[in-house]
Amino acid sequence: MSDNQLLAEIDRYLNGEMTKDERARFEILRNENADINSKVAEHKHFTGLIKQYGERLELERRLDAIHSEIDVHTLKEELMIHPSWIIQMWRNHHSKISVAASIAIFAVLCTLFFTGYLSNREVNYVKLKGEVDQIKQSTKELKTRVNGLNPQRKGGDGQGKFRGTGFALSSNGFVVTDYHVINGADSVYVQGTDGKSYRTKVIYTEPQTDIAVLEINDPSFKTLGAIPYSFRKAETDIGENVFTIGYPRDAMVLGPGFLTASTGYQGDSTAYQVSIPVDFGNSGGPLLDSKGNIIGIINAKQTHMEGAAFAVKSGYLLKAIQDIPDSLKGNLNLNYKNVLAGMNRVQQIKKLQNYVFMVKVYNQ
Amino acid sequence: MIRETNNGIPTDSEVILGILNNSESVLKRLYIAYFPMIFQLIINNNGNEDDAKDIYQEAIIVLYNKVKTGDFELSSKLKTYIYSVCRRLWLKRLSQMNRYGGDIRDFEEYLPVDDETEKNNERDIQFNKMGNALSLLGEPCKTIIEDFYINNRSMKEICDDFGYTNADNAKTQKYKCLQRLKKLFFQQK
Numbered sequence: 300m301s302d303n304q305l306l307a308e309i310d311r312y313l314n315g316e317m318t319k320d321e322r323a324r325f326e327i328l329r330n331e332n333a334d335i336n337s338k339v340a341e342h343k344h345f346t347g348l349i350k351q352y353g354e355r356l357e358l359e360r361r362l363d364a365i366h367s368e369i370d371v372h373t374l375k376e377e378l379m380i381h382p383s384w385i386i387q388m389w390r391n392h393h394s395k396i397s398v399a400a401s402i403a404i405f406a407v408l409c410t411l412f413f414t415g416y417l418s419n420r421e422v423n424y425v426k427l428k429g430e431v432d433q434i435k436q437s438t439k440e441l442k443t444r445v446n447g448l449n450p451q452r453k454g455g456d457g458q459g460k461f462r463g464t465g466f467a468l469s470s471n472g473f474v475v476t477d478y479h480v481i482n483g484a485d486s487v488y489v490q491g492t493d494g495k496s497y498r499t500k501v502i503y504t505e506p507q508t509d510i511a512v513l514e515i516n517d518p519s520f521k522t523l524g525a526i527p528y529s530f531r532k533a534e535t536d537i538g539e540n541v542f543t544i545g546y547p548r549d550a551m552v553l554g555p556g557f558l559t560a561s562t563g564y565q566g567d568s569t570a571y572q573v574s575i576p577v578d579f580g581n582s583g584g585p586l587l588d589s590k591g592n593i594i595g596i597i598n599a600k601q602t603h604m605e606g607a608a609f610a611v612k613s614g615y616l617l618k619a620i621q622d623i624p625d626s627l628k629g630n631l632n633l634n635y636k637n638v639l640a641g642m643n644r645v646q647q648i649k650k651l652q653n654y655v656f657m658v659k660v661y662n663q
Numbered sequence: 664m665i666r667e668t669n670n671g672i673p674t675d676s677e678v679i680l681g682i683l684n685n686s687e688s689v690l691k692r693l694y695i696a697y698f699p700m701i702f703q704l705i706i707n708n709n710g711n712e713d714d715a716k717d718i719y720q721e722a723i724i725v726l727y728n729k730v731k732t733g734d735f736e737l738s739s740k741l742k743t744y745i746y747s748v749c750r751r752l753w754l755k756r757l758s759q760m761n762r763y764g765g766d767i768r769d770f771e772e773y774l775p776v777d778d779e780t781e782k783n784n785e786r787d788i789q790f791n792k793m794g795n796a797l798s799l800l801g802e803p804c805k806t807i808i809e810d811f812y813i814n815n816r817s818m819k820e821i822c823d824d825f826g827y828t829n830a831d832n833a834k835t836q837k838y839k840c841l842q843r844l845k846k847l848f849f850q851q852k
Contacts, residue, residue, distance in 0.1 A: 303838040345845060346812050351786075352793040353813030358727060361687070362720045365694045371702070371712050378703040380768075 305335070309342050440548070460661055464545035464584035464597070465489055465513065467654040468620070470523045472497075472515035473631045475616060476583030476658045477598045478504050481511050489515065489656035492551055496659070503623040508569050508615045509598045511583075512623060513658075526634035527650040528585075531592040531613050535571070537561060543575055543597050543610075544648060545584030546657040553648060554581065556606070558594075563609040564601060571595055574606040583658055586610040591639020591647050672696040675741040682730040694723060697742060700771065701749045707768050709757065718756065722748040725783045739774055747773040751780050796847035804840035811837060 311317050312325050329336045389396065463480030467473065474489055481487050481501055490496040497517035504511045535541075539558040544551055556575030563570025573586065577600055586595035595610030620633065639647045673681065673692045681689025698719055705715035722745055729735040737744075750773050757767075797805050803825060810816040810824075818830055818837070827833040 303835060306838050306841070307834060345848075348789060348793060349808065349812040349844075352790050352797075353809065355724070355790055356813075358724060359720065361690065362694060362723060365691045366698075366716055366720070369695065369698060371716075374699055374702055375706060375712065378699060378706065380707050 305338065306342065309339050310346075312339070313343055313346070460659065462546060462580050462660065463582040463658040464580065465656045465658040466583075466585040466593075467523050467526055467656070468512070468633060469631050470526055470634075471630060472499075472520055472523065473502075474499065474513045474515065474656060474658075475596065476511050476513065477596060477611075478506050478509045478511040479598070480582050480658055481513070481660055482506075483662055484660045485662045486660075487513060488659045488661075489513065490659060491656055492652045495519075502627045503619070505615075505619045505622070508611055508619060510596065510611060510616055510619045512620065514629075523654060525636075525638075526654060527638045528587065528591050528593050528654075529635050529637040530617055530633055531588070531594050532617060534561060534612060534614065535588055535594045539594075540589045541573055541575070541586055541594065542644070543573075543577065543581065543584045543586050544651060544655050545577070545581035545597065547578035547580035551652060551655065552581075554584075555644075556608075558588075559607075563611075564599065567609075569615050570598070570609045570611050573597075573608050573610055575608050576606065577608045581608075585651075585655060586613075587639075587647075587651075591637050591642070591651075675737055678741060679730055679735065679737070682727055694719075697745050700742070700746060703770055704746070704749060704768075705753055707770075708753065710753065714753075714756070718749050718752050721752055721783070725779055728783070728786075729779065743772055743774060744776070746771040747776045748779060751776050755780070792848055792851045795851060796844055799847050800840065800844055803836075804843065807833075807837050808840055808844060 308325060312322065317325060329339055461480065461484075463476055465474045465476035465480075468475050481504075484501070487499050487501060488496050489499055497515045497520050499513040500516045502512055502514045535558055537558055537560065540555075541558050542553060542555045544553050546552070554575040554577050556573050558571055559574045560572035562568050563572055571586070571594070573595075575586075575597075577584075577597055581597050582599075584597040585593050586597055588594050592613075593616075594613050596613075596616060597608060597610045599609045601607040601609070617633070620628075620631065623631070639650060642650070671692070673689055673696065678689060678693050680686075681693070698715075701719040701722070702712075702715045705718060706712070710718075725748055726735070726741075726745065750767070750769070754767065797808070800808070807821055807825070810821050811818065818833055821827075821837075822830050822833045825833065827836070
């Protein structure tokens with residue numbers, strides 16, 4: 300029996316096409332011959348697999364047919380859990396967004412490059428330097444302010460350099476300023492508007508009225524020339540038009556105003572209250588009336604109050620000068636001749652400015 | 664989330680009887696009843712429409728075969744069973760595609776169903792081999808084999824279709840084809 304014939308027999312056997320006799324004979328053959336038996340089993344398995352495969356294809360076809368009736372698209376709309384719009388937008392448009400962002404960054408970089416922002420470091424450097432200078436300047440200003448008017452702060456730190464104002468008493472080099480300006484000083488210099496600086500010696504101080512008299516003892520000093528103003532002995536009345544000049548900063552500054560009270564801070568009868576814009580550094584400056592008489596010396600101002608400055612009355616200055624011992628006084632002769640009266644303010648200041656000094660104080 | 668169909672959702676026992684009786688309408692009602700549930704699972708876990716269709720049909724086939732072979736015991740609701748099988752299949756598919764992020768968004772309760780899907784997987788491999796072998800076989804062998812073994816047509820009918828003058832020639836041809844098919848089938852790894 301050839302293989303094909305055997306297979307045909309097996310097919311017939313498996314399909315139940317055999318007659319009863321044939322079937323019985325085949326079963327005997329199968330039982331006797333193990334080889335044939337295994338062939339039957341193998342064929343059965345393989346054809347079974349083909350059949351199942353066919354059934355599977357058929358089932359899949361049926362399922363596909365059913366599936367095609369379902370509206371998947373609508374279902375998707377219903378069942379999809381929609382992420383927030385921003386995520387959705389990113390998912391849908393992320394390529395466009397990326398391109399836009401790249402272009403934006405590129406454009407910014409190009410702009411910066413072509414405007415020289417990226418390459419020109421010098422501009423930044425100069426700017427920085429300016430700032431440093433500004434800081435230096437403001438620190439310096441602060442120092443001056445702290446120490447100019449306020450007696451308590453004066454002796455505080457050792458190495459400081461302080462500044463006030465002073466004015467000439469006589470042509471031969473006597474200068475008056477505030478006691479608190481030179482208090483604790485090692486050396487005191489005065490500098491005129493011409494920029495010349497002279498060393499001075501403190502010859503007399505009167506702490507209670509805040510007056511100090513200096514004498515220029517610098518070898519280069521010759522003479523100041525005739526003093527243009529005089530000193531008023533009597534008190535001045537409220538309402539008098541007054542002014543001061545001083546050195547609240549490196550340049551001389553005019554401070555105009557009025558005499559507003561005949562007593563000073565907390566009823567101090569040795570001082571006037573004046574409404575003059577003054578700042579630290581104005582201390583020791585002359586207070587003059589409109590005719591050019593010295594009526595006081597600026598020495599303080601009230602904080603937290605606009606336009607309340609104080610000046611020691613000139614009467615106390617004159618008294619202090621009288622109290623200077625003769626041995627120290629030398630030839631201090633006060634001027635009583637006023638050449639400023641009748642001049643206008645501009646001319647008065649022109650005359651005055653050579654006799655008003657910046658007082659520079661050094662201590663260790 | 665379950666859409667009402669014309670005939671409504673078939674009861675679980677209706678489904679089993681329907682499958683055993685090859686009822687087309689029950690199969691359709693079953694398919695339509697639970698598809699949205701699985702569709703929702705797949706599309707909200709990194710899948711698309713085609714994935715959902717594949718996975719759902721695979722699960723239906725698992726159920727179908729289990730019922731047909733008679734070893735299906737309804738120990739839970741049919742809905743839960745289908746969901747569990749689909750979930751298991753989808754997790755497997757995701758990890759094969761390296762798209763599994765370690766987390767899945769669930770919509771239903773589920774049971775462990777590893778065995779079912781494993782068995783089905785083996786059978787799928789066999790069927791894949793058979794499909795490949797048949798397509799390699801070429802005509803007219805493929806049609807002869809399919810007609811005889813799948814469609815249960817008699818050799819006489821096949822003879823007429825192919826114009827064989829002699830039924831013996833056809834038979835000889837058929838067995839030659841079968842031998843080649845076996846060879847192709849077992850050659851595959």
